Every structure is written in structure tokens, then in C-alpha cells.
Amino acid sequence: RYDENVRKVIPFYDEIYEQIFSVIRAYCGGRPIAVLDTGCGTGNLGQMAIQRVNLLELVLCDPSEKMLADAREKLKGQPCEFHCVGSEKLDFENLFDVVTAIQSHHYFDRAERVAAVRNCFKALKPDGIFICFENTAPFSETGKELMLKRLEDYEIQAGRTPEEVKSHSARLALVYAERILCGKEDMGTGSGMTLRACQFLPILIHLCSHDVFVNFEAVLCHG
Secondary structure: OHHHHHHHHOOOHHHHHHHHHHHHHHHHOOOOEEEEEEOOOOOHHHHHHHHHOOEEEEEEEOOOHHHHHHHHHHOOOOOOEEEOOOHHHOOOOOOEEEEEEEOOHHHOOHHHHHHHHHHHHHHEEEEEEEEEEEEOOOOOHHHHHHHHHHHHHHHHHHOOOHHHHHHHHHHHHHHHHHHHHHHHHHOOOOOOOOOEEEEEOOEEEEEEEHHHHHHHHHHHHHO
16 A cells, blocks of 8 residues: 555656666676665565665665564565664664665654764765665745645646645645755755765755765764
8 A cells, every 4th residue: 555655646756766776786786785775664675676686685674663564574585684773773884785765864853864874874884875865845935836736746647636635735845845955955965075966856866975974974964
């Protein structure tokens, strides 16, 4: 049920995952890799990782026991670990080639986001890569209105009721936009660091390798 509904509210949902694995293949090649997916939800990324990359280790984390139960069912019999923990409370160090946070950090306030990103980088091996896909809010009111209108049109076409669409838009307008805009600035935009961003309205992907985290952490803490 969750997997069906999420595609009704996140445009390009499947394309997001295609982009993630395109990045992983380009960065890691065919070598065996250890992958940590934070905020794993029902295990979609884990399932694709098993199918698409040369896995050395797969660890899935989520703060929701219900989500993890769905992930365990989806990946039953597969060689992976599950941990009920949010990325703001992770305690891994120097273990993974790839760490992902897909549509999970926008739930955090500023302090939690700082802790979450710091923990993701701490979990990386020295040559590892952190991939974060997130909602973003446009800087102008016109941009926000246009984004919400396009999202509403998308949701209606995907089968949501007008009442569901109205409720979702109200939640985005009142809660997410302010936090996401702050989050976009926190993620290092304009800092001059080695960070590459590719826009998929309303999604932003940030790709950062382990060796730029010192500057990245400074932006998060003092930007």
C-alpha cells in the first residue's frame, strides 16, 4: 500500500532510484561495495541494490518498526541487516562505500539534520560517497505556487482524490517549505565546496564524497 501511494505524491519516484544507481555504478564501477540506506522505508533501494550492484554488505535503517517489517518481508531470505534507528542517531564508523538518505532528512529540524548528515559521513569509508535526495522549496513565492500547482496536477493524474491533494498541499505549504528552504542552504549551496546538485523539481540530489566533509560540516554548523 505504501509503495503504491508514494508514487502518487512524489513525481519521478522511480526515476529517482534510477539516478541513484546510475551514480553508484559510475562512482564504484563493478567492485564489491558495502551499502547503508538510512530511512529505508519499505526496502525499495535495498531490493534494487541486491539486483543491480556487486554487494559486499547491505544495511537498512529506519526509525519506524512498521516500515522495517515491510522491508523485512520484501527482502526475506536476502543477505542484509536491519536496524530500527534514524540517521540522527546512527553509530557506524568507516564501514560503507555508499550511504544513502532518500527523502528522509526533510523531517528533521536544523540540529537533527546536522547530526544526521554528520553520522552519514562518519559511516563512510575514506573514499565513500553519500547520496541524499530531498524535497526543495523554490526561493520565490511564484516558484512555490507553481511547484504546488504542478504537484497537485500530478497527484490528480496519479489517482488521488481532490481532498487528499488539498490536504497534502496544505501540509507542504505550512510545514515543509520553510524547513526545506533552510535545508537547501545548509546543504552547502554556494559554498564553493566539491558538491554537485542536479534538480528534479521538487527533488534535489546532493552527492558528496568523504574527503569534502570537513568543509561540509562547517557549512552545516555555521552556514
